[in-house]
Amino acid sequence: MTPQGLKAAASLHWFHWLVVSLSLLLTLAAWYISKTQTEEKLQQRFEFQSQQLLDLISERMSRYEDALRAGVAAINAQKGADVNMWKRFSETLHIHKSYPGINGIGVIYYISPNKLNNYLLKERELRPGYIIHPPHNKNEYWPITYVEPVINNEKAIGLDMAFESNRYQAALKARDLNVPQITAPIVLVQDSKQTPGFLQYVPFYNSEDIGTVEKRRKHFIGHVYAPFIMYKLMEGALAQKHRQLLFSVHDNNDVLYNELTSDNPYYDAQPLYQKTVSIDMYGRPWRFSIQTAHAFREGADTYQSTFILLGGIVIDSLLLFLFIALARSNKKAIEIAIQMTQKLSISEIAPCGILIINQKGIIEIANPHTVTLFGYSQEELEGKSIKQLIPQGLYEGQGNDHPQSADSQNTDNLSTDNQANNIELPFWDSIEHQTQSNKEVVCETQNGNLFPAEIGIAPFKHGEGSKFLATIFDMSSHVEMTNELKRSNKELNDFAYIASHDLKAPLRGIMQLSAWIAEDIEEIATEETKHNLTLLQNRTSRLEKLLDDLLAYSRLGRDLGKLQQVDIEFMVTSIFDLLDPPKGFKLVIQNEMPVFESLLVPLEVIFRNLISNAIKHHHKSEGTITISVADQAQEYEFSVCDDGPGINPKLHDRAFELFKTLKPRDEVEGSGMGLAFVKKMLKQHKSNIRIVSDGESGTCFIFTWPKKLTDV
Incomplete structure (x- = not known):
């Protein structure tokens, strides 16, 4: 072999690069699917928790509304209220236990100027020091008459809503619409920290005939209301340590509440996800800015796709290392063979x-x-x-010890x-x-x-x-070279066997991991994602089978068993049953099959591959496979025929090449080595195989097999 030939023998061939490329594609596909699914799951989790946060706030505000409506119902049932009645009502609510975040619950009466004196005289019977404050220029009064608990809201008793625009406008709007309203951001007089808050109003009337604005104004009595300090409301409704999201609330340009600050220990300066949502909160536009906290990032499994990618790269590296080592071992074996051939050639040329x-x-x-x-x-x-x-x-x-003399014998005719x-x-x-x-x-x-x-x-x-x-x-050189070649060949076989088995573990790891991914996303994955996962699993399985077939091909013919009686009819029937073909397939044995002494293993491999191909490549769910034999002088000629789609005559030679399949691999699973096995086995026993097909209707594989084996 020339130096160029040795160099080619030591280099990687196209099918080596095919296997490495396929493995790399599988790795990238697994990484992409895992990364996409992880991002989709995290996005869905963020959206779910965001909606859960908004729903919780809305639900909590609805509960506060229910408490205010209970107050309205109590006032209507008592046909009015006084300070003692309202205290008893408040105590039955247990507002700080049942409604965490609320600062109190009270009653605001609407007082026209002509009724102001009577109102003050009535309220001062039980509270002599009761006054309305502060002064303002409106020609009407909206004082907070009762509020409980008094200990937290004493400064608010007697406070007139007409003195300040946000309180006053929300009170008018609730009266005219007969719909609960909240104020724009205000600072409660009872809040020593002077932080943002708001009031919630629920109006009540002295008549049910309030179908128009005029009638509602005519029969309006007042509001049951609740004051809220925003940070207390959020602490009671949404404990921050239990959440994986942070948020801020704006009413137009006014800040109501803000957790998105760098001094917040839960704050994430580079959040995974963030969004802005505006909702109508009892007549006010609340804008929520929501983003993920540190806890969300810690709970997100963002490393799975990275592990898959690194694992796949390791597998690709192992494959490349295996092929390079095999190529180098092949080069070494060729060099030894060349040396032995050269020495033998010299022995033949030189005098013996x-x-x-x-x-x-x-x-x-x-x-x-x-x-x-x-x-x-x-x-x-x-x-x-x-x-x-x-x-x-x-x-x-x-x-x-010594030859006897032949002189006395007749040696005239030595023949x-x-x-x-x-x-x-x-x-x-x-x-x-x-x-x-x-x-x-x-x-x-x-x-x-x-x-x-x-x-x-x-x-x-x-x-x-x-x-x-x-x-x-x-024969010294010959024996030495032969022993060296045997040793090198054994090392090559052992290496190929060990390497192929070591590669199976990470391949099975990918199969298992993809199965887990499929289970995790079963309910949320799209059909395209499920299809891609199925392709990933199929192609990983194909790569594992390809490694098995490569190992089997390299060892083909080294241990084919011993000669034994082979019953061909029993063999092909057993193979057909073991292949478990679709119910529509049947096996027809056309004539009497021979029973003769031969090697069982190669014949079984040949028939199994040919029958399996006839089933696997059939274009219908039913078909007939026909086995026949012709008895020739020194050999049998077997035929395995099917009524499938046939093979184009131009592809007959290609069918026996390594890694060649005549259909896309995603349509028919296989390594493309079956017919190569068959041809190699037949060649070892000086037999041959050919294809008879017009490419339109049916295919016959016809091969010969010796009646007596002399090369076992």
């Missing part, structure tokens, strides 16, 4: 040891190469007994059987036997060194007697 021996086994003539082989001089060799050069091998088991049988040399059984084959012997040099050799002996006539020509070939 040539001796002329008489019937007594005495060397009469020796050529120069014999001198080189044994270390004797020309004179020392001539006259020696062949036994001195070949002390082992040929003499093993011989009873005579006669009697004369041949009368020649009794100690290093062969008969002339006839020795002239038909060479013998492996052990030779001894002058200095006592032993070396393996092969000797061939042929008789020839010489005058009235006979002599023998002996050729001696030194």
Whole structure:
């Protein structure tokens, strides 16, 4: 082989790059799917928690509204209220336990100027110091008459809503619409920290006939109200330590509440997700800015896709390392084979040891190469007994130490059987036997060194007697090269076997991981995502099968079992049943199948691949597979035919190539090695296979198999 050929043998071939590329594509697909699914899950989780937060605030405000409406119902039931009645009502509500975040609950009456004195006289009966404050320029009064608990809201008693625009406008709007309202942001007089808050109003009337604004104004009595300090409301409704989201609330441009500050220990300066949502909160536009907190990031499994990518890269690296190592081992084996071939070639070109021996086994003539082989001089060799050069091998088991003389025998015609049988040399059984084959012997040099050799002996006539020509070939290099090649081949096989098995573990890891992903996203994944996951699992499984098939192909023919009786009909029937074909398929054995002594394993592999292909590549859910045999002189000719779609004649040769499939791999699962197996097995036994098909209706695979195997 040329240096260019050796370089090519040590380089990676196209199918190596195909496997690595397929593995890389699988890795990228798994990474992309995992990354996409993780992002979708996190996005959905953020959206769910955001909506949950908004719903919780809305639900809490609805509960406060219910408490205010309960106050309205109590006032209507008592046909009015006084300070003692309102205190009893408040105590029954247990507002700080049942309504955390509320600052109190009270009653605001609407007082026209002409009723102001009567109102003050009535309220001062139980509270002599009661006053309305502060002064303002409105011609009406909206004082907070009762509020509980008093201890937290004492400064608010008597406070007139008409003194301040936000309180006053919301009170008017609630009265005219008969709908609960809240004020724009205000600072409650009872809030020592002067933080943002608001009031919630629920109006009540002295008549049910309030269908128009005029009637509502006419029959309006007042509001049941609740004051709220915003940060207390949020602490009671949404404890921050229990949340994975932070938010702020704006009413137009006014800040009501804000957790999005750098001094907040839960704040994430680079949130994973954020959004802004505006909702109508009892007549006011509340704008929520929501974003993820540190807790959300800590609970997000964002490393899964990274692990998949790194794992896939490791697998690709292992594959590349395996193929490079195999290519280098292949180069080494080729170099050893070349060296052995060159040495054998030199032995053939150079003179071998040539001796002329008489019937007594005495060397009469020796050529120069014999001198080189044994270390004797020309004179020392001539006259020696062949036994001195070949002390082992040929003499093993011989009873005579010296050849008997043949001078007294008739040697006129050496070709006669009697004369041949009368020649009794100690290093062969008969002339006839020795002239038909060479013998492996052990030779001894002058200095006592032993070396393996092969000797061939042929008789020839010489005058009235006979002599023998002996050729001696030194087999030392051959034995050394053969042993080295066997060792190298064993190392290569062991390496391929171990590497292929080590690669299966991460492949199975990808299969398991993709199965877990499929389970996790079963309810939320799109059909396209599920399809991509199925492709990922199928192609990972195909890569594992490809590794198995590559290993099996490299070992093909090394251990095919022993000769045994093979019943072809029983074999093909069993194979068909084990393949578990669709119910519409049937097997037809057209004539009587032979029973003969052969190797079971290769025949079983051949029939299984051909029958499996006939089922797998059929274009219908039902079909017929026909097995037949023709008895020829030295071999059987078997046919495996189907009624499938056929194979285009242009593709007949391609069908037997490694890694070739005639359909897309996502339509028919397979490594493309089945027919390559079949062809290699048949070639080992000097058999052949061919395809008969017009490419339109049906395919026949016809192969021969010897009746008697001589190469086992």
